[in-house]
Amino acid sequence: MIERADAEALDRADPLAGFRDGFVVADAPIYADGNSLGRLPRSVADRMDALVADWGERLVRGWADWIELPVRVGDRLAPLVGAQPGEVLACDSTTVNLYKLAGAALDRRPGPVVVDVHEFPTDRYVLEGLAARHGVELRRLASDPVAGPQPAEVAAAVDGAGLVVLSVVGYRSGALADVAAITAAVHEAGAAMLWDLSHAVGVIPLDLAAAELAVGCTYKYLNAGPGAPAFLYVRRDVQELLRSPIQGWFGQREQFAMGPAYDPEEGIGRFMAGTPPILALAAVEPAVEVVARAGVPAIRDKSVALTSYAIELHDAWLAPLGFELGTPRAPARRGSHVSLRHPEGWRICRALIERADVIPDFRAPDSVRFGLPPLYTRFVDVWEAFDRLRRLVDDGVHLELAAAPFRVT
Amino acid sequence: MIERADAEALDRADPLAGFRDGFVVADAPIYADGNSLGRLPRSVADRMDALVADWGERLVRGWADWIELPVRVGDRLAPLVGAQPGEVLACDSTTVNLYKLAGAALDRRPGPVVVDVHEFPTDRYVLEGLAARHGVELRRLASDPVAGPQPAEVAAAVDGAGLVVLSVVGYRSGALADVAAITAAVHEAGAAMLWDLSHAVGVIPLDLAAAELAVGCTYKYLNAGPGAPAFLYVRRDVQELLRSPIQGWFGQREQFAMGPAYDPEEGIGRFMAGTPPILALAAVEPAVEVVARAGVPAIRDKSVALTSYAIELHDAWLAPLGFELGTPRAPARRGSHVSLRHPEGWRICRALIERADVIPDFRAPDSVRFGLPPLYTRFVDVWEAFDRLRRLVDDGVHLELAAAPFRVT
Numbered sequence: 083m084i085e086r087a088d089a090e091a092l093d094r095a096d097p098l099a100g101f102r103d104g105f106v107v108a109d110a111p112i113y114a115d116g117n118s119l120g121r122l123p124r125s126v127a128d129r130m131d132a133l134v135a136d137w138g139e140r141l142v143r144g145w146a147d148w149i150e151l152p153v154r155v156g157d158r159l160a161p162l163v164g165a166q167p168g169e170v171l172a173c174d175s176t177t178v179n180l181y182k183l184a185g186a187a188l189d190r191r192p193g194p195v196v197v198d199v200h201e202f203p204t205d206r207y208v209l210e211g212l213a214a215r216h217g218v219e220l221r222r223l224a225s226d227p228v229a230g231p232q233p234a235e236v237a238a239a240v241d242g243a244g245l246v247v248l249s250v251v252g253y254r255s256g257a258l259a260d261v262a263a264i265t266a267a268v269h270e271a272g273a274a275m276l277w278d279l280s281h282a283v284g285v286i287p288l289d290l291a292a293a294e295l296a297v298g299c300t301y302k303y304l305n306a307g308p309g310a311p312a313f314l315y316v317r318r319d320v321q322e323l324l325r326s327p328i329q330g331w332f333g334q335r336e337q338f339a340m341g342p343a344y345d346p347e348e349g350i351g352r353f354m355a356g357t358p359p360i361l362a363l364a365a366v367e368p369a370v371e372v373v374a375r376a377g378v379p380a381i382r383d384k385s386v387a388l389t390s391y392a393i394e395l396h397d398a399w400l401a402p403l404g405f406e407l408g409t410p411r412a413p414a415r416r417g418s419h420v421s422l423r424h425p426e427g428w429r430i431c432r433a434l435i436e437r438a439d440v441i442p443d444f445r446a447p448d449s450v451r452f453g454l455p456p457l458y459t460r461f462v463d464v465w466e467a468f469d470r471l472r473r474l475v476d477d478g479v480h481l482e483l484a485a486a487p488f489r490v491t
Numbered sequence: 492m493i494e495r496a497d498a499e500a501l502d503r504a505d506p507l508a509g510f511r512d513g514f515v516v517a518d519a520p521i522y523a524d525g526n527s528l529g530r531l532p533r534s535v536a537d538r539m540d541a542l543v544a545d546w547g548e549r550l551v552r553g554w555a556d557w558i559e560l561p562v563r564v565g566d567r568l569a570p571l572v573g574a575q576p577g578e579v580l581a582c583d584s585t586t587v588n589l590y591k592l593a594g595a596a597l598d599r600r601p602g603p604v605v606v607d608v609h610e611f612p613t614d615r616y617v618l619e620g621l622a623a624r625h626g627v628e629l630r631r632l633a634s635d636p637v638a639g640p641q642p643a644e645v646a647a648a649v650d651g652a653g654l655v656v657l658s659v660v661g662y663r664s665g666a667l668a669d670v671a672a673i674t675a676a677v678h679e680a681g682a683a684m685l686w687d688l689s690h691a692v693g694v695i696p697l698d699l700a701a702a703e704l705a706v707g708c709t710y711k712y713l714n715a716g717p718g719a720p721a722f723l724y725v726r727r728d729v730q731e732l733l734r735s736p737i738q739g740w741f742g743q744r745e746q747f748a749m750g751p752a753y754d755p756e757e758g759i760g761r762f763m764a765g766t767p768p769i770l771a772l773a774a775v776e777p778a779v780e781v782v783a784r785a786g787v788p789a790i791r792d793k794s795v796a797l798t799s800y801a802i803e804l805h806d807a808w809l810a811p812l813g814f815e816l817g818t819p820r821a822p823a824r825r826g827s828h829v830s831l832r833h834p835e836g837w838r839i840c841r842a843l844i845e846r847a848d849v850i851p852d853f854r855a856p857d858s859v860r861f862g863l864p865p866l867y868t869r870f871v872d873v874w875e876a877f878d879r880l881r882r883l884v885d886d887g888v889h890l891e892l893a894a895a896p897f898r899v900t
Contacts, residue, residue: 106547106548108548111550113550115550115551118551119546119550119551119553119554121547121550122543122546122547126543127543127547130539130543130770131540134531134535134536134539134716137528137531137716137717138515138530138531138536139515139517141520141522141524141528141530141850142524142527142528142850142852143844143850144528144717145528145717148717148718174583174584174587174765175583175739175764175765175766175767175768176765176766177737177739177740177741177764177765177766178583178587178737178739178764178765181736181737181739181764199751202740203740203743203746203749203750204739204740204741204765206751206753207738207739207740207743207752207753208737208738208739210738210752210753211736211737211738211753215736299766301766307543307546307769307770308546308553308554308557308766308769308770309557309766309767309768309769309770309772310768310770311768312765327590327620327624328586328587328590328617328620329616329617329619329620330584330586330587330590330613330616330617331586331611331612331613331616332586332613334612334616337612338855339855340612340854340855341612342608342615343616343619344615344616344619344620355584355586355587355590356583356584356585356586356587356613356721357584357585357586357708357710357717357718358584358718359584359718359719359720359768359770359771359772360716360717360718360771361539361716361717361718361719361768361770361771361774362768362769362770362771362772363718363768363771365770435552441550441551441552443551445749446747446748446749
């Protein structure tokens with residue numbers, strides 16, 4: 083399976099192949115960073131045109147529709163994460179949403195916070211601040227950097243904890259957590275579970291029903307644009323128990339009565355803060371619709387096939403050049419990106435971008451990530467990217483580049 | 492000056508008249524709610540097209556430019572508020588920015604928080620939550636609903652306080668505070684001053700140098716679009732003394748080193764939280780440029796002329812119909828909107844929109860607000876809006892409408 087013709091055959095048999103035409107795709111570069119920023123769906127470009135025109139024509143009257151966007155987009159997202167309507171809200175950034183939900187959870191039930199040392203930085207930083215503010219311990223789980231946090235490790239760390247925050251898919255390793263087993267272990271210990279879905283939503287079938295809380299972003303596999311508003315999930319039965327620490331007017335019951343005291347809305351709306359950025363939020367809706375049309379199970383099937391193919395090529399071509407797989411080998415334990423570790427990872431990544439027209443990204447200290455979003459990535463793209471990679475490293479092209487401008491240890 | 496021809500003569504003499512062509516303006520309606528949502532500048536529509544194309548073509552490489560937007564847009568805003576480069580940041584919502592700055596100020600110097608009972612609701616709600624969390628008193632200044640908070644009232648309330656939060660221009664009354672005198676009184680008492688500039692920025696010459704902190708929105712007189720990202724100001728000498736309670740990765744020094752502990756950036760960047768919504772943030776830059784090109788002093792001159800003209804028409808036509816001016820009469824003490832109070836305000840506002848093609852807005856309990864942004868509002872628009880208003884009320888058209896669907900007391 084390592085000839086280009088094999089990849090071409092896989093593409094011909096791909097039931098999702100037609101979705102690529104729904105995105106803006108040029109001949110070059112080969113794009114393997116859709117897990118940082120997804121490609122532009124044509125329907126989103128159309129929606130942006132319509133929204134800007136709507137602002138110009140309807141002016142403030144547009145708010146009659148726009149004001150529903152956070153809940154309406156949330157309801158569209160809900161089936162993708164195994165949630166019910168009224169449990170998901172599109173708003174703010176992942177960082178601010180994590181702050182709101184983790185803060186609310188700690189207000190309700192103070193106690194040590196468990197987070198993985200390999201958790202995405204913003205999650206670690208937000209929780210470090212909240213733990214200090216609430217005067218509770220921040221317990222750092224030392225999971226394996228490739229395998230990610232395991233249920234037994236979480237179970238061993240969660241005793242007496244108030245809140246556990248983990249990612250469904252690790253941002254660097256691509257490791258896919260055992261969501262059901264970990265959530266059960268956390269609940270067994272009496273703590274609350276908050277999942278970060280950023281690298282999972284839209285590409286991994288999710289069933290959040292057991293977990294109380296989640297946050298996630300929409301600019302990766304949901305393709306909603308650079309810095310697109312994020313989302314949050316609060317299971318219905320705990321909504322009324324929690325209050326956002328940021329008491330904004332968009333979370334106020336009878337918002338336009340503008341009454342004297344804060345009185346949070348019933349339901350998911352209470353987790354809003356300020357006025358949502360409509361130009362960015364409007365893009366999320368058509369972006370989510372593309373994913374919903376393809377269906378996450380079909381996306382997942384192709385995702386597993388793409389990452390399996392990448393690992394096969396790694397083993398054949400790249401392991402002999404000093405690469406090490408930084409992503410779990412078991413298909414059931416990985417998301418939709420593959421990390422290749424190499425001591426010269428930073429320079430190799432730059433060389434791919436600058437000299438080979440292939441765009442992966444780099445994550446400190448040594449991982450070159452190849453994101454393979456199934457809706458627009460072809461098997462031949464994987465073949466071509468890795469073929470260029472092996473030639474580049476074999477020729478030592480990366481050694482011509484300057485070292486990383488920042489500490490990568 | 493109450494004939495239509497007088498208004499037409501004022502328009503002919505208006506040095507800013509040409510700016511109206513820079514906005515999307517149809518023949519109808521008469522728009523008097525630009526203080527809620529400014530009109531669409533043509534340059535912003537062009538920028539949105541370019542930005543969406545940029546995303547499609549450059550993909551993640553666009554971040555090389557986009558990542559600078561919060562500071563770059565902040566630097567463009569700085570001269571409009573009398574701040575220096577590196578003191579303003581465009582990000583998040585006004586609500587979240589207020590939470591970050593007021594929270595940081597209370598962490599640094601705990602003490603009672605002073606806010607006006609007529610302050611915009613989100614400010615009151617955020618401060619109510621923060622005061623409770625910090626275990627400090629929330630002192631509610633009972634200012635006059637038309638005149639707004641006076642320096643002597645603030646001086647009398649600020650003893651022992653940690654923080655004072657007030658709006659430069661009142662959202663309902665349009666009252667313009669004496670910024671210099673109030674800031675001095677607050678500092679005399681040893682408290683910190685945080686100004687909300689939402690109804691002032693872009694239409695009132697501002698000199699923030701004395702105040703430590705400010706927040707404001709960009710979708711009113713800056714015309715950056717529905718829910719456009721807001722801004723915050725932190726005077727340079729206090730930046731290093733403060734830490735945002737929301738410790739996000741965009742405020743981290745060496746963000747992409749992704750190190751183990753939160754270590755806030757030097758300078759204004761430390762007040763960032765999560766990934767900014769680029770599609771919405773990009774609109775702010777060309778929007779601000781339009782205002783900068785016109786110049787705030789010239790905008791202010793026309794603003795005073797427009798509001799003076801509106802008050803003249805009110806006195807002649809509307810006072811006899813039961814209206815009462817809800818905005819200060821002294822030009823130096825008001826912003827760029829005029830509030831007319833009437834017991835039937837809510838129905839009158841709806842009738843203007845539904846039956847007369849004039850768009851003001853309503854603020855509980857009894858104020859119909861007429862926002863008069865100088866860059867695209869003509870004197871003839873004021874004449875026409877108030878002429879339709881007096882006919883409508885004289886004919887009792889508003890009495891045909893249903894009562895307000897919410898409590899307006």
